Amino acid sequence: MIDESFATMTLSQALTLDLSEQRVVITGGGSGIGRAIAEMAVASGASVVILDADVDAIGRLPATGQLCAIHCDVADADAANEAVNNAATMMGGVTGLVNGVGIAGPTMSPDGISVEAWRRTLAVNLDGMFYCTRAAIPWLKRNGGSIVNLSSAAIARGGFPMRLAYATSKKAVIGFTETLAMDLGRHAIRVNTVLPGTVEGDRVRTVIAAAAEASGVSAEDLWGDTIAANSLRVAVEAVDVAALVIFLLSDLGRLITSQSIAVCAGFEGHRSQDQDPMASGR
Numbered sequence: 001m002i003d004e005s006f007a008t009m010t011l012s013q014a015l016t017l018d019l020s021e022q023r024v025v026i027t028g029g030g031s032g033i034g035r036a037i038a039e040m041a042v043a044s045g046a047s048v049v050i051l052d053a054d055v056d057a058i059g060r061l062p063a064t065g066q067l068c069a070i071h072c073d074v075a076d077a078d079a080a081n082e083a084v085n086n087a088a089t090m091m092g093g094v095t096g097l098v099n100g101v102g103i104a105g106p107t108m109s110p111d112g113i114s115v116e117a118w119r120r121t122l123a124v125n126l127d128g129m130f131y132c133t134r135a136a137i138p139w140l141k142r143n144g145g146s147i148v149n150l151s152s153a154a155i156a157r158g159g160f161p162m163r164l165a166y167a168t169s170k171k172a173v174i175g176f177t178e179t180l181a182m183d184l185g186r187h188a189i190r191v192n193t194v195l196p197g198t199v200e201g202d203r204v205r206t207v208i209a210a211a212a213e214a215s216g217v218s219a220e221d222l223w224g225d226t227i228a229a230n231s232l233r234v235a236v237e238a239v240d241v242a243a244l245v246i247f248l249l250s251d252l253g254r255l256i257t258s259q260s261i262a263v264c265a266g267f268e269g270h271r272s273q274d275q276d277p278m279a280s281g282r
């Protein structure tokens with residue numbers, strides 16, 4: 001028989017997450033999904049340090065004692081190492097790391113991709129993740145913790161036409177996560193991948209506009225096609241992705257590690273590029 005107090009517990013009580021003991025580094029927290037994660041972490045009581053390469057985005061962050069930002073290009077190994085260690089010193093440790101930085105990379109046929117564009121996409125999306133994680137591990141080993149790596153639902157069900165560099169980097173995140181989870185589990189460090197679907201925001205609006213111009217389809221129609229590729233027929237909001245990340249940072253996620261979890265409204269997969277003018281931007 002269910003205890004009465006259990007039966008009367010409300011959903012909001014059940015999902016109240018207290019991160020007041022948490023000290024979290026969030027890369028790419030200056031805008032978009034990373035910023036939503038930072039806001040939700042602060043609202044849940046965490047201390048947060050954002051690492052971001054965009055000075056203007058850093059300048060737009062709200063001033064609060066719980067939130068600081070460090071200007072840093074995560075693809076620069078020395079800068080990333082120094083920034084993570086400075087963040088840890090500022091907060092008195094690290095209990096969580098969210099590797100949120102990601103760039104779209106080139107949208108084109110594979111034989112047109114320049115060496116520079118290929119290397120930059122991998123350097124930011126993958127090398128940067130390694131540099132920040134490597135620097136955070138000694139801090140996380142002290143008391144255990146949680147690492148959350150952002151990949152993309154766009155690569156969860158196969159390839160991503162015209163996005164070779166991005167797709168390669170985001171698939172690699174899954175191997176990175178699963179191997180780290182094995183290497184770090186004995187230190188009570190959990191490692192998971194979150195795969196966002198198409199998230200409403202500046203980034204996707206820019207992509208839709210560019211794809212519309214290239215394909216001769218209206219941006220409105222293209223947006224409709226994009227939504228239609230989701231089983232739930234809605235777009236994802238940054239806050240939906242943030243909610244899962246916060247759960248994984250919290251003690252409620254204490255036995256979840258080595259997983260890849262999508263927040264994508266049921267993205268059903270890409271068709272090949274000649275049938276899918278939206279094969280860009282996510």
Ligand SMILES: NC(=O)c1ccc[n+]([C@@H]2O[C@H](COP(=O)([O-])OP(=O)(O)OC[C@H]3O[C@@H](n4cnc5c(N)ncnc54)[C@H](O)[C@@H]3O)[C@@H](O)[C@H]2O)c1
Pocket residue numbers: 027028029030031032033034051052053054057072073074075100101102103124128150151152153154195196197198199200201203204281282
């Ligand atoms: N927006 C989407 O629809 C979507 C979908 C799937 C996956 N994702 C992934 O989620 C993550 C966040 O995406 P978003 O749309 O919020 O991106 P965004 O472009 O809005 O924000 C990314 C942030 O990272 C920062 N950044 C970029 N390069 C950097 C570098 N070298 N060093 C430090 N900071 C850097 C930017 O200044 C920016 O503040 C990315 O990894 C992205 O690939 C996004």
